[in-house]
Amino acid sequence: MSDVKSAAASGITGSGPLKGVTVLDITRVVAGPFCSMLLADLGATVIKVEHPDDPDYARTFPPFVNGDDGDFSAFFTQFNRNKLGITLNMKSEEGKALLKTLVRRADILVENFRPGTMEKLGLGYEVLRKENPRLIYTAISGFGRTGPNSSRPAYDNTGQATGGLWSMNGYPDMPPVRVGTIIGDLAASLYAAIGTLAALREAEHSGRGQVVDISQQDAVLTLTENAVVRYTTSGEVASPLGNDHPFVRPYGQFPCKDGFVFFGGYTDKFWRITCEMFGEPELADDPEIDTMEKRFDARVADRRVKPILERWFSVYTKAELEELAGDRVPLSAIKTIAEVVEDPHIAAREMIVKVPVAGKLVRMFGLPVKLSNTPGNPSEKAPNPGEHNSFVYSRLAGLTPQEVEKLSEIGAI
Structure with missing residues (x-):
């Protein structure tokens, strides 16, 4: 882990098995924020980076909780709890320089821009690794960083459509139906978390960071169960089966x-x-x-x-x-979801937790990773945009309050 002792000494650490790991999260919506939220729940110090004039638009997604400072999105909180929040304009020269400074003190950076975006900003992996050779650079995109479709825009439905899952879901003799949740975003985030931890483990041994390249299409493809081998062995193309199994009955x-x-x-x-x-x-x-x-x-x-x-x-x-x-x-x-939320077994597993949203406690899903000795803690609120600018920039970038204020005035943060 790069400069973990310095980060810990600065007081920027969580508690849990990933205590001392510092993550820069420059993602938005779900494919990315969910990955870094899992790391935060497990004790990493996750710093959510947002543009000062264009914060994560998931903040506008319902449902909302009304507080003294206005409405706050419970949707946003569910995927951004336990994080510190800073603002940073990566298009400004001052912002670029500041991100490089933060990277020197970070272990992981997670981004979910279209491939090539960070390179156009002059902040791609090859640039950032010069600042920190141990950096884990986790990139989540629709089609991954390689291949003929890598530059195409994508959403969750893109992953469901191009990964084959959409074509299998629904009822026979009817048009396919998308899976009723953002499974492409969620699956990509889960694989990103696994890949990030694997790369972090390697960096601890070798001192070398690397790119973790996650594609929504790839992630969805692995959720198609036996569809691939059914096709490659017998030429059978999976189609919607409703609630039936392709060969097991009754099931x-x-x-x-x-x-x-x-x-x-x-x-x-x-x-x-x-x-x-x-x-x-x-x-x-x-x-x-x-x-x-x-x-x-x-x-x-x-x-x-x-x-x-x-x-x-x-x-x-x-x-x-x-x-x-x-x-x-x-x-x-x-x-139903109502029955699940009130399920005594779910309660016993601590899978519904209370997290502050706009000064109120809101029940949302908890952390499904249960560790016997170092359990996670999914109970802290999500940050407001730039809420921790002074705290993070003073401790990780060594800036004075006056310097932070000046950067804010010129729109760099």
């Missing part, structure tokens, strides 16, 4: 008294337990559906297995079915 959504459940008892063991559980053990020995291979047949599943399950489930609620199944078979309620 999907089934209606019940007050909604729907997922049931995945497709093995012979689980099928026998299920038949006994619903008082018809003889069905486990029915010669038409007594083996897993027979139940995999789509025609048999539709004609025999599906009606049996729907008859069993129809007289129970989601909660009753979960209680009945218990630890015996894989059966889960398909829960």
Whole structure:
């Protein structure tokens, strides 16, 4: 880690397993901020860098919480909690020089501009590595830094479309449907966090930094499960299946008294337990559906297995079915977000945390990485634009209050 002792001595450290790691976050929206937020939750000191006249426009995304200083985006907070906030104009000469100064004291820089943007600013990796050879330069983009499409603009839907996932989602004989969340942004951020930590580990041993090149298209492609090998081995092109699995049955959504459940008892063991559980053990020995291979047949599943399950489930609620199944078979309620937020198990896992937003505590998702000895802390607020200018610039760049004020007056910060 570059100059970790100096950063720690300056008081710019978090607490947790990444304590002492300093991250410059010059990303916006989600693909990038989510990556650096994970690092912040795990104890890194993450400094969110925004243009003084054009801050992260995710600050304008609902829902909002009204406070004494106006509305503040809970969406923005969810992906920028636990960060310090500074402003910096990287187009100005003073701003460029200041970023280079900060890079000397940082371990990681995360950016999500279109490839080539930082180079046009004179702040690409080859320039910054001269300031800090140990720097981890994490770049997230739609198509990555190499390849014929690298300069194309992209959003989350771009990744879903070009990575193949969109074409697989939805119902048979209907147009494909995008996944109902920004899975391209989120997946790219997760891979970026993994790659960044791997590169940081290498830098600790070798003293050499490197580029972590993350593509939304690449990230989405890895989420297509068996679609690639189905195509490369048999020429089969994956298409929308609704709630069905391409070959495992029963394994999907089934209606019940007050909604729907997922049931995945497709093995012979689980099928026998299920038949006994619903008082018809003889069905486990029915010669038409007594083996897993027979139940995999789509025609048999539709004609025999599906009606049996729907008859069993129809007289129970989601909660009753979960209680009945218990630890015996894989059966889960398909829960609304409201039900998930209030789920006792989610509470036990500390996956809903209270984070300050505009002076109020707002519940949002927590940190899914659970470490036994050095747990993360996802509870601090997101910064206002430039909130920590004086603090960061004095400690990492050695500027006096007068110098900070002058840079602000000329629009450099």
